[in-house]
Amino acid sequence: MQSQSLVSDHAMALAKVILEMIAPCLRPEEQREAFRMIYESTIATLSSYEKLADRMRRRVKPSLN
Numbered sequence: 001m002q003s004q005s006l007v008s009d010h011a012m013a014l015a016k017v018i019l020e021m022i023a024p025c026l027r028p029e030e031q032r033e034a035f036r037m038i039y040e041s042t043i044a045t046l047s048s049y050e051k052l053a054d055r056m057r058r059r060v061k062p063s064l065n
Helices: 004-025 028-060
Strands: none
Touching: 004 028
């Protein structure tokens, strides 16, 4: 089961790091938009990863039901 707050916290941290790398190439108004796009993409990617990882865990160790 995924923790939304954990995914969100990591997405925010990753978006900040990525933006720091590309910020010199962008104007301030572009930086805000880039941050939003990076954050949303990261949330989607981490959520997808969590779903697939959970499915894999259930296959490897199925419940007793």
